Amino acid sequence: MTAESTNSGTSLYKTDARTKRRNASEARFRIYGMAAVGFGVLALIVLLTSVLGTGLGAFRQTFLTMPVALDAATLDKKGNRDPAEMAKVTTIGYQKILEKALIAELTEQKLIPEGMSAKDVGGLISKEAPAQLRNKVLANPELVGQTITFRALANGRIDGYFKGRVTMESAALDSNVSPAQLELADKMRAANLLGLSFNWGFIFDPDASELRPEAAGLGVAILGSLYMMIIVLVLSLPLGVAASIYLEEFAPTNRWTDLIEVNIANLAAVPSIVFGILGLAVFINFANMPQSSPLVGGLVLTLMTLPTIIIATRAALKAVPPSIKDAALGVGASKTQTVFHHVLPLAMPGILTGTIIGLAQALGETAPLLLIGMVAFVRDYPGAPPEGFLDPASALPVQVYNFTQRADPAFIERASGAIIVLLVFLLTMNILAIILRRRFERRW
Amino acid sequence: MSLGILSLIVAALAAAGFFLGRRFALAKVAGDARRLHSLPGYYGQTVFLFTAVPAFLVLGLWLLIQPIVIENRVAGTIAPADIPEGSSVGLVMSDVRRIADGIERVVSEGRMTEPELAAHDDIRGELASAGVALGNDVRPSVVEAARNYRDLSPASSLAMSGLVLALALAGMAFALRRISPDFRARNVSETFVRYLLIAASTVAILTTVGIVLSLVFETVHFFRLYSADKFFFNTVWNPQFRGGSDLGIWPLLWGTMYVSLIALLVSVPVGIFAAIYLAEYASKRVRAVAKPMIEILAGIPTIVYGLFALITVGPMLRDFFAQPMGIGSSSSSVMTAGLVMGIMLIPFVSSLSDDIINAVPQSLRDGSYGLGATQSETVKQVILPAALPGIVGAILLAASRAIGETMIVVLGAGAAAKMSLNPFDAMTTVTVKIVSQLTGDTEFASPETLVAFALGLTLFVFTLGLNVLALYIVRKYREQYE
Structure with a gap:
């Protein structure tokens, strides 16, 4: 005790300046501690939410569902259903089939916008979808000649549009997708031709090329x-x-x-x-x-x-x-x-x-x-x-x-x-x- | 014979040896196990060990050495004149391997027999059709070497199978012959097992030796191609594919130190204060929740932190700090990497400090409270001084982690090697450059690739020094309480 505090005759019930200072420093110290713990916990939460927030989208993917007529004349010219012969038809052949099927479906539902080329309509389908269809047909040659319901991956940009990554403004500047295509996608979604569903391919499929993010899997x-x-x-x-x-x-x-x-x-x-x-x-x-x-x-x-x-x-x-x-x-x-x-x-x-x-x-x-x-x-x-x-x-x-x-x-x-x-x-x-x-x- | 089948046969032989050994021992005493020195199972175990262990040992060694021996023998057949200008034996040998691979494929597809192919004029075109593309013209001696290579591989693996099986059988016979009622089977098999244990424990030493040898060997190789003083005293890092690179280490060291410094500035205060709060102030319930949560941070893989830096922290720092203040426009920066690495290091500092603070005896606290000190005064003037060596050790270990950390800086700090004071500039570190010099298609004879080993050695020496120093401080200054 200093002489000042004993002689001034202050009450014990009143804290003097030095005690106040010590108590304040105690409180500050405590707050630093709490802040440090809080920072650690907050960092963990922000880290996890940022990863979860961006990553959950990968588990849902946009698919186009449509009937596809597997034309025997193009897919199996000799008609003997031999997979080795049929393998000569490349993915380009299947791409044309898919494009045709999509246009047929859209015309039937009267969704095709005026002046949109077949290529632009086909652009809605992922480049990976023909390969998947081809594998499916080669694995089961009996499918040729039938009309099957095929679930095709949508193009990555269309997928990005439904996940908020691509907007009309960004599409206008993007050479890979046009606002018209996005509008068409919107209409197709309303007509139930296109929608998001759980993406098993992300877990089981192999990686895909740089240009086909929609098909990349783990x-x-x-x-x-x-x-x-x-x-x-x-x-x-x-x-x-x-x-x-x-x-x-x-x-x-x-x-x-x-x-x-x-x-x-x-x-x-x-x-x-x-x-x-x-x-x-x-x-x-x-x-x-x-x-x-x-x-x-x-x-x-x-x-x-x-x-x-x-x-x-x-x-x-x-x-x-x-x-x-x-x-x-x-x-x-x-x-x-x-x-x-x-x-x-x-x-x-x-x-x-x-x-x-x-x-x-x-x-x-x-x-x-x-x-x-x-x-x-x-x-x-x-x-x-x-x-x-x-x-x-x-x-x-x-x-x-x-x-x-x-x-x-x-x-x-x-x-x-x-x-x-x-x-x-x-x-x-x-x-x-x-x-x-x-x-x-x-x-x- | 394939490797899997060979190992299965040896394993089956060993298992048979176990039962044979047991039966043999029992037969010697007419089924009266009391007259044996050891339990019957130990006789089986001895036979098992003598059958399996030498055979597998030789198998492993052979697999390790076979490629090297074959390479050397084949490389010896290539005339020095056939090695093109600017190429090396190593490059020609990789051609040899690919040609051998191509011949294998052509022959297995049944298009041509091997002598036909070797005599063929356009071996290159024929190989290309089998999916093996070769750069320049194939010289006859290289083709000859490839055929040699192809012939040697099956011969060698046949020899290996024979030797391994013979060894297994010999070991079995040897052990079986020694069985008699007085044979100390337990002692023999226990000694055998003990040697196996010793061998396992030397793996740690072999790893260290492997690390040091591979680093030093390639570093010496590097300094033969690139002068050491330019590496240590040049302040420019500018690798060129065509040679004439500047490979000064200083910009990389600067980046490493700068990132680590920021990481420590974040993690040390936060870690120590968190440790103090959890050890001294927090209620049991808060501690039970907060401590594991902070420790989860240590269990998250660094690639996750890297992605966090890349997609969240980097853009945020750029948009809210660097660009408004006009001091940077890149989302990868020293600040980004440092901040995220700081978060990663919090648990390293806090867990160790927490343990050390908890180890300070209660009597010291009680003494301090008895003199009228507040809790924070006790922490600052009694507990921290007592725990200081341990905390310094924890900080040094965190620093060693920071220097050796790779993924956060690869994704967060950028790739531009420069020495700048601005923390919002993209800079690069030693680890980033090791990754970038050693990934992708690189040939192993250029200083641009080999410099990675010199960088690795630098990193190894730095972190080793810090670790040893940390252990030394902790051991030397640890207070011994009862």
Whole structure:
């Protein structure tokens, strides 16, 4: 207490200036803290809503539904329904059929605006639709000669119009779409010829070219990511568990073990792109493994995930109480038997949780995969394992990156949609980890 | 024999070995397991290990070495005169592989037999029809090399299958012969398993060795083509495809440091204050909600942050700050990348700091309160000084993350290498340039590609230094409380 405050004779009930200042500083400090927490939470919310907001559109797609007469005279000139013969008709032939079908349908409903060319009307249909129709016919030649109801993808710009990405003003400046086409699309929507519905193709179809955002899908990327996760799981779980058992239970404390420990701690903090350089130099240039194959990606991600798994496994092994080991050793089990029969089963839930979290990390990793050629444009699904592990494939996060590098703004929606798929996978894995932990974790 | 079938056969042999070993041991003592040294299963396990492990080891090694040996043998047959001007053995070898691939395809389609094709005048046109397009004229020695290559591959894989199977059988026979009632099967198999564990734990070391070797090797290669002082002291980064590039590292380092600085300016105060609030002030309920929410930020893949920078933060900063203030018109900027990276780093700072603040014993707080300090005074004058080494460690780790982060800067910071003070300018970083120099069609002999390895080494050294420093500080200055 200073002399001033004791001698002034003020009441204890009245706070003096210094206390006020201290209290104000206390309140300020508290507010800073709250603001910091609030900023973190707000950032998370803004991040997620921005991605969800742009990405949800990718799951709905504009389709044209119309009857299509599959004219036998053009599609199967010899009339023997032999797919090898019919494959000679290219997508251009099918495009004409689709265009004709659309015009016929529109004329019947009296929707065709005056002075609009057949080409402009056909422009409403995606360039990908003829290829899809062709595949459908080649897979089932009996369809030729019949009239089927075909659901054709609409052009990306038309799709963008219904999702608010394309407006009449922007269409007037765009060489790919005209306001007249948009008006026609509006009318067709009112006539139920065209509408938005759930887009399974986004999840199962392969990527499409730069000019056809409406057809781009994630099928190859999801399969590639799945293959890589299988490789990571098969390699990193046994290796990681074996390494941790040795370090935690058997290793003597000497220079060599110390070196290994320091190494693992460091590897956990090495930037992921450095692992990509390693993969490029060792697996691709030195061992001549095929570029952009899930095998190389899986190996690189395995090396990246190992430290995570080792750290988690060692924590789980450490958590098993020594009394269990002592009891096992006491009844005559050998050291190896103690570890494999008693310690390891009890640590298993912790190990699995750590493994799943490691896998989730590997699933979202992008940078190293860019360096080993995963950015390549891949349209063919990789084959069945084990040979399929050597086929070129894509990966989910890399596909997001690929989408962002393309000019058409429709790909931004696709990229966000791909992120939603990625986040759903990550969420599932993390929930699985939490459930495992809740279910099997034991407190000693 | 395909790889899958070979591995399946070895696995089946090993499984058979297990049962044989067990039966053998029991047969030796006429079914009385008490007279055996170990449990019968251990005799089986020993046979299993001796059958499977050496065979798979050799299989793996062979697969790793086979391409290298074949390449060398084939490359030796190509006369130096047949390597065109400005090309290299590596490029010719890639032609060889593609020709071999093309011959394979032509032959398998049954259009021509192999000798016919090799004698053919227009091998190039024939290969092109099989979907293998070759650049310039194919020289006879290259075709010869390709045929050699094609002949060697099946021969080698046949030899491999034979060796692996022989090894598996030999291991099995060896182990089976040793079985007797006195054979210490448990000890043998446990020692074997222990060596396997040791081998697994050296993978970490091999990875580090692989990283260092591949970086150093290619960096040395780079410095042979491009002078080191130009790399370290030039302030211009301007790679050209036709050679004569300027590859100074300074603009990239500047961009990296600038982005990391902004990221730390965002994440350090927010992270530390959040940690303090959660540890000292927040009620249990707030903590239970807010702490996981902040930690989710650490689990989100960086590509998501990158996209967030690209589509939300970048345009927002440009429209509301940079353009009205007239200081920039690009949506990718140091500010964009720094801000988003700062958000990503918040949990790295806050979780570690939170743990460390919680580790400060309650008695220190009680002592401070007893002297009449307010809560914030206690935090500032007692808890933070006690927790400082740990917090500094956390900040250093966050800095190392920031320097090595790739996707956020690839999508958020831009690609223009320049040294500017304006945070709303697009700049580029070391990691962005590693990605851009190593993706796409690049040949491995040019300094423009190899510079990525020198950049990678720089990055590795920087982050390693920061990590080691962080660990050192945390260990050295950690307060030991009871």
